[in-house]
Amino acid sequence: MRPATAALRAWLALAVLLHILVGLAAPVFAVCAPGVEETxxxxxxxxxxATWFNNDNLVLGISAAAIGDLDGNGAVDFLAGLPQIDLGGDAKGTVAVFYMLPHFRGLTGEYYILLPGKNSALDSRMTATGLFGVAVATGLPDASLGVSTFAVGAPSLVVVGEAVAKGAVFLLEANPRTGDVPSYTEISASTAAAILPAAAQVDGAQFGRSLAVLGVESSGFAWLAVGVMHAQFNGVQFVGSVVLMKLSPSNSLVSAVMLEPAGSSDTVLSMFAYGRQLGFSVATVRDMSVPLDPSGVITLAMGTISDVARGAGTGGAVYVVQANMSGAVLDALRIDNxxxxxxNARVTPTxxxxxxxxxxxxxxxxxxxxxxxxxxxxxxxxxxxxxxxxxxxxxxxxxxxxxxxxxxxxxxxxxxxxxxxxxxxxxxxxxxxxxxxxxxxxxxxxxxxxxxxxxxxxxxxxxxxxNASVPFPSTSPTPSATATPSPSPSMTSSATPSPTPVPAKLTRIGSPILTAKSDPVLSGLHSASDFGASVAFAGDRDGDGIDDLLVGAPLRDFDSPSVTEAGTIFVCYLEATGAVREAVELPFMQGQTELASALMGSSVAMLSGWGTNGTGLVLAGGTDKAHGGVALVNVTDWSEAKLEWRLNASDPSLPGGPVGGSDPLWGQDVSLLSPSWDPVLGGTIAVGAPASGFGEFRILHVLGNGTVVGGKRFSSSTPGLESTVDSSMYFGASISSQLVNGVYNIAGEAFLS
Structure with missing residues (x-):
């Protein structure tokens, strides 16, 4: 059995444009900002x-914050909290400055631990269970030339004069080039009881569980957000919150307020409940290069990973809140599973x-x-x-x-x-x-x-x-270099915006890009493999700035064991001239003896972007009725791939039932319709069967494991197509699509004899 490609080339192509609203493929979950594409x-x-330490006493990954390029090598260096470090027999915790190699290639090997031994007074404040370093923050004004200010949380520290842990925040004035800590400021119930909110000073408050710099006023005063995971609200325990602290240029505490509900928002009013445990994590959502307005409104994101208030099974949540600098929460958004x-598919109950x-x-x-x-x-x-x-x-x-x-x-x-x-x-x-x-x-x-x-x-x-698909090319004439661009039409204008032009680097002019005879890399490919039966844009797979291609060869045979006409797909790495620098086969049909004559590679489509280790997902079509179909190919390495699942023409789960006809050419073309493919939720694809009756294609909603959960069949029996699709076509031989405002514009190509 040979693909019908050669016979179809002699026919005249007719594109049938369909406007299809597919409800499951492009759901809208939130109203985005004006002009935002909701896909x-x-x-x-x-x-x-990766960077890790072969040291039982040194635990990375609890907390970290970027500092900047300290040694002038072009890399961003960072502060890391090490709350479980064991120094001198007591696991008191510490923080350290680490130096990075350029291009994130790991550590230089230079790092400085800031305690113990750098400030005796600070050393004396540490306890074995204080969790010093569980949170760190950078971005506060430098204390002096060459001396930075680092914020460090110790939420389980027992402060002076207390018997139960309440927590503390330390502002370390440290030299990041030597690790010296000439001075520090402690903010806790023992040093700032008159300023800190009472709810942040209760037993077990966990003051300092999370930290985030809010910004610096033009006057030089800085603001710091501090998570208090077990803070009380109106006497209710384990509500949690965040304290906004104003700091002077000398790092003394000027004022402190706790976030509390204001206004009538249901989300705001309900978030301050027993067991919510707000403030486990916190992040400032703003441009930090802009001076902070002390009379303005700030946006914070707060994490609650053990939300007892919501009940079992939520798996944690994030509250994005808008608040003024007096601590009044004006609006809130809850994000959970x-x-x-x-x-929903990926966040488990734990x-x-x-x-x-x-x-x-x-x-x-x-x-x-x-x-x-x-x-x-x-x-x-x-x-x-x-x-x-x-x-x-x-x-x-x-x-x-x-x-x-x-x-x-x-x-x-x-x-x-x-x-x-x-x-x-x-x-x-x-x-x-x-x-x-x-x-x-x-x-x-x-x-x-x-x-x-x-x-x-x-x-x-x-x-x-x-978007996972290449935009439709513009058919408008290319403007001259001296032409004056027209103003963009307003949203209410009746003018039609120009189509999005194809990026210049996608344009190849001149001799054919790929032929087995003209390109040395491909010269060893057997001429009967039908190399070039399908082609798909793969993006810049190898990171050289040149776009690469996926090319099908559906008549490819394999030896040892023999698999005749199983088919295959090649990744062709292109040079700027259009020549093939390297062609690598994705051998997902190697050894598939039960799928002989599958003709995989009759069609091909890219599903997901390439990972840095060569991984990716590819959709392949094979036109053999029994052994072909549409299949997901999991590229597990630069030159390794495996067949994950396959939907053949007789699969009863297909919308509309099995594909009819003795040789329907199911899989002659495949296309990804949804803007992206999720490994769990899957996405929406289209598959053509041009020799089934007068020709047809089907839209499939497919989960990541290959389960079909919905879709629709389009053929001559579809209302609106009766007078268009007739016996003289191969309707569904080629499919392309564009998603606009949740509506798919699908070009289902047919061939007229």
Missing amino acids: PADTERLAVN TTHPVL GAFGYAIADAGDVNGDGTRDLLVSAPDTLVGSNPPGPGQVFTLMMGQDSMSVCSASVLSNSSTSEVEGTNGYVHGGFGTSLAMFKKDAVLIGEAYASSTNFTSHGALWSIQFRTVR
Whole structure:
């Protein structure tokens, strides 16, 4: 059996444009800011590096904060909390300054521990159970030339004059180049009882559980947010909250107020309840380069990982609140595993969603600041499962709504793989943004061979992928270089905006890009493999700035064992000239003896962006009725791939039932319709069967494991197509789509004889 491709080429193509509203494929979960595209904008990892210590007494990953480039090597250095360190026989905790190599390639080997031995008075304040270093914050004004101010939380410290732990915050004036700590300021019930709110001074308050710098006024006064996880509210225990502290340029405490509800918002009024435990984590959501307005409104994100008030099964939550500097909470948004399907599918009842939060800046370029939120106990759904994920939340409406959610990274082996007996544990225990597109992720309960619970830090660089499909090319004439651009039409204008042009680097002019004879890399490919039967845009797979291609070869045979016409897909790495630098086969059909004649590679589509370790997901079509179909190919490494699942023409779960016809060519074309593909929730795809009757294609809502949960069949019997699709076509031979405002514009290509 040979594909019908060659016969179809001689026919005249006719594009039938369909406007289809598919309810399950593009749900809208929040009203985004004006002009924001309400389709998911996923994040793609560009570089992943890990740092861990082979020292039983040194635990990384509990807390971290970026400092800046201290040694002038172009890398961002950081402060890390080490609350479980054992020095001198007592696990009193400490903090240390670590120096990074450029491009997040790990540590230089230079680091300075700030205690003990750097300030005797500070050493005397430490206790074995104080959890000094469980929270750290940077960004406060320097104490003097060469001396930085670091905020450190010790939420379980028993302060002077008390018998029960209440917690404290220490402002260390430290030289990050030597580790010396000439002075410090303690803020606690024993040093600032008259200023701190009474609710922050109750027994077991956990004052200092989390820290975030709010900003610095133009006058030089700074503000610090401090989490108090067990603070009382109106006498009710374990409510939790955040204290806003104003600090003088000399680091003395000027004033302190606790966040309390104001106004009539139901979310605000209900969040201050027994067992909520607000303030386990906190992050400031604002541009820190702008001076803080002490009379303005601030936005904070607060985590509550053990939300007893909500009941069992929530897996934690994040409250994004707007408050004035007097502590009045004016508005609030709750984000949990009911907010978005991605969170619902991935945040388990013990997920600890909100364990760490970071202001990621404007990740997707919509003018709104977005969030990173971790859930270190969440299972990633892989086999074997690994605990811990970090989510990217694309926000709207002044960061007070969730437009989309996606997984930035997790601890499965396909995402961040450890070596030397490395065992994941608690991926996401801390988050620290280094710049807009780089984050330091803690994994405090990781271990390796012969060492236990020493922890790790993962540095991950990422970028936003706005849409999984290539935009339709513009058919308008290219304007001259001297032409004056027309003003953009207003939202009420009747003018039609120009189509989005194809980026220049996608334009190839001249001789054919790929031929087995003309390109040396492909010269060894057997001429009968039908290389080029399908082509798909793969993006810049190898990071060289040049876009690469996926190319199908459906007649590819395999030996040892023999699998005739199983088919395959090649990744073709292109050079700027259009030549193929390297062609790598994805051997997912190797050894599939039961799928002989499947003809996989008759069609191909990219499902997800490539990971830094070569991982990715590809949709493949094979036109053989029995052994072909539409299949998910999991690319597990640069040159390794496996067939995850396959839907053949006789599958009873297909919408409309099995595909009819003796040889329907089911899988002649495949296309991803949804803006992205989620490993658990899957997405929406289209599959063509041009030889089934007059031709047809089907839209499938498919979960990540291949389960079909909905969809629709389109053929000559579909209302509106009766007079268009007839016996002279191969309707569904080619499919392309564009998603506009939740409506799919689908071009189902047919061929006229």
